[in-house]
Amino acid sequence: MIQNINWYPGHMKKTRELIQENLKAVDLVIELLDSRIPISSRNPIIDELVGDKRRIVLLGKSDLADSEETEKWQRYFSRKGDKTVAIDARSGENINRLFSILDDVQREQNQLRQMNRSIRMMVVGVPNVGKSSLINRLIGKKSAKTGDKAGVTRGKQWVTLKNGMQLLDTPGILWPKFEDQRVGLYLAFCGSIRDEILxxxxxxxxxxxxxxxxxxxxxxxxxxxxxxxxxxxxxxxxxxxxxxxxxxxxxxxxxxxxxxxxxxxxSGKLGRITLETVPSEGEPEND
Ligand SMILES: Nc1nc2c(ncn2[C@@H]2O[C@H](COP(=O)(O)OP(=O)(O)OP(=O)(O)O)[C@@H](O)[C@H]2O)c(=O)[nH]1
Ligand SMILES: [Mg+2]
Structure with missing residues (x-):
């Protein structure tokens, strides 16, 4: 029943630990949200987890969302200080825009640290939001697994992106946090909760x-x-x-x-639909 959508506290704890551990190894976090539900697909603990690390917010599955609303969301997240790009991992739309932002970040970081090395990153997001599809896009065809890197915890697998940057190949699954029943519902609509329990x-x-x-x-x-x-x-x-x-x-x-x-x-057959609109005064407008 809908009333019983819930998350497991154990998942949250495990996720937190995993992400915190992996965060140490990266310069940048790519936070992937679902363009149709940018609020519900955003786990509130992410801010706390990411801390001072650089972050790029991606509005994923943008091909399924209302493009006008997506533009508003882009402005919303940009105002909050994060570089934001709407992407469609299926067609590859705006992946180049993402690559150019990554270049900028790398240049900045290298200037800051007076070094010259490839930045390392990880992708985080709720289940089914498109993390693996995005990672595949970023890797492209020619890349190869690089295996463990010196100086990085053993067991972590890195992959090399098309542009030579390094990406942790296990995406961080952020178990959704249901602050209210509506969040659970919206995640369920978009397929982030296993249908078997619904x-x-x-x-x-x-x-x-x-x-x-x-x-x-x-x-x-x-x-x-x-x-x-x-x-x-x-x-x-x-x-x-x-x-x-x-x-x-x-x-x-x-x-x-x-x-x-x-x-x-x-699947988008109903048209391009955005369920959550940009909040006007702090609160999401849900319906
Ligand atoms: N329309 C559309 N579908 C997408 C997009 N990105 C991913 N998908 C689809 O969404 C589903 C989930 O994609 P994945 O890349 O496996 O998502 P994930 O976040 O890795 O999922 P988990 O590993 O289960 O957490 C697949 O059916 C993808 O084909 C996109 O940009 N647009
Ligand atoms: Mg995956």
Missing amino acids: DTQDLAFELIKVLEKRYPESLQNRYKLDEIQEETLDNMEAIAFKRGFLMPGKRIDYERTGRTVIDEFR
């Missing part, structure tokens, strides 16, 4: 409810609905009828309807 029908119901408010026209167009009705259940049933998701006796197949809406949202 109830498809409930989840879809909640997603439709959010879409009714934020993107009614997307729902209406995709499912050819005559209108958006007041009650979410009515809209869900209308979707089922339009798609013919009925069981013997004309009973509605809620499971299949729910699965379809969730899958079509996640």
